[in-house]
Amino acid sequence: MSYKRSIAVQVPAKVNLQLSVGGRRDDGFHELASIYLAVSCFDSVTLTPAEELRVTVSGAGAGAVPADESNIAAQAVKLLAEERGIHPGVHVHLDKRIPVQGGMAGGSADAAGALVGCNALWNLGISRQGLVSLGAELGSDVPFSVLGGAAYGSGRGERLTSLPTGVTYHWVFATADFGLSTPEVFAEQERRRRDAGLPWAADAIPSPRMSQKLVDALVDGNIAALAEGLSNDLEPVAMSMRPELARTFKAGTSAGALAGILCGSGATVGFLVSDRREAETVAEQLLASGTCTSAHIAHGPVPGPEAEEAITNGESS
Numbered sequence: 001m002s003y004k005r006s007i008a009v010q011v012p013a014k015v016n017l018q019l020s021v022g023g024r025r026d027d028g029f030h031e032l033a034s035i036y037l038a039v040s041c042f043d044s045v046t047l048t049p050a051e052e053l054r055v056t057v058s059g060a061g062a063g064a065v066p067a068d069e070s071n072i073a074a075q076a077v078k079l080l081a082e083e084r085g086i087h088p089g090v091h092v093h094l095d096k097r098i099p100v101q102g103g104m105a106g107g108s109a110d111a112a113g114a115l116v117g118c119n120a121l122w123n124l125g126i127s128r129q130g131l132v133s134l135g136a137e138l139g140s141d142v143p144f145s146v147l148g149g150a151a152y153g154s155g156r157g158e159r160l161t162s163l164p165t166g167v168t169y170h171w172v173f174a175t176a177d178f179g180l181s182t183p184e185v186f187a188e189q190e191r192r193r194r195d196a197g198l199p200w201a202a203d204a205i206p207s208p209r210m211s212q213k214l215v216d217a218l219v220d221g222n223i224a225a226l227a228e229g230l231s232n233d234l235e236p237v238a239m240s241m242r243p244e245l246a247r248t249f250k251a252g253t254s255a256g257a258l259a260g261i262l263c264g265s266g267a268t269v270g271f272l273v274s275d276r277r278e279a280e281t282v283a284e285q286l287l288a289s290g291t292c293t294s295a296h297i298a299h300g301p302v303p304g305p306e307a308e309e310a311i312t313n314g315e316s317s
């Protein structure tokens with residue numbers, strides 16, 4: 001019997017506590033001020049040596065995730081392989097629990113898992129900071145998915161400063177029965193700005209700034225101030241595209257959540273709650289309201305992905 005090494009990586013989702021969108025740059029990306037929090041809703045990325053690069057996907061929403069080389073996790077494997085002159089012969093298996101097209105960086109998490117996992121599988125010894133930098137080549141949220149914890153992001157979201165907080169916050173994430181496309185939500189925001197005669201280009205709008213008040217609340221464990229300060233510029237845009245999201249917000253806050261916030265560009269809505277017990281009550285009531293398809297109970301910050309190594313029966317891959 002032959003044996004193979006395999007690497008498994010659990011990678012957390014994120015919620016943006018602040019997402020302030022500036023103007024569009026010449027490269028098509030928008031200047032952002034973003035406060036990221038990694039939360040305990042995980043995709044599992046398993047990497048096993050194989051003849052050629054291949055991708056399989058299981059779990060919630062798997063049907064909507066490309067199971068081929070266009071998958072961002074496969075792109076991450078190829079990037080690292082090209083960088084180091086290695087043949088990218090890896091079977092990447094993604095087990096999805098992070099909502100697909102939910103604004104919680106599910107695809108970025110898979111790419112981060114592939115970077116961290118291949119670094120271990122191929123014994124490359126690349127530092128966490130090195131992987132963060134490589135992640136920026138794959139997508140704006142990939143660097144944070146590699147880093148985890150809590151962080152402030154500027155530029156297009158990829159320039160990160162970690163924010164130390166010893167406080168744990170409890171959340172419920174309500175998933176929709178539809179996804180929202182990030183480029184479409186950004187494009188809609190720009191259309192609204194243009195229609196209102198407002199500036200939209202990066203050189204015509206000052207770069208957005210981190211909310212110090214929100215950072216202080218986060219670091220100090222001031223949950224009331226955190227609830228009050230949550231803000232996402234894409235929320236009104238996504239709600240104009242999908243007015244039914246208003247019912248989800250109402251259901252969560254009526255159930256006792258301290259505040260609701262759209263996750264990234266949507267369509268998941270995150271609810272900040274006072275404690276774990278409250279999370280269960282809010283999740284149950286959200287489900288009973290029929291305004292979401294599932295309600296995930298989670299907490300954050302949680303650390304970034306770590307590789308776990310196993311020896312498997314080679315016939316299983």
Ligand code: C5P
Pocket residue numbers: 028029030031032138139140141155156157182183184186
């Ligand atoms: O970087 P990522 O591939 O995740 O971005 C997806 C899309 O979201 C981009 O193509 C762009 O349309 C939009 N985006 C943006 N400004 C950012 C981040 C993303 O316009 N800072």
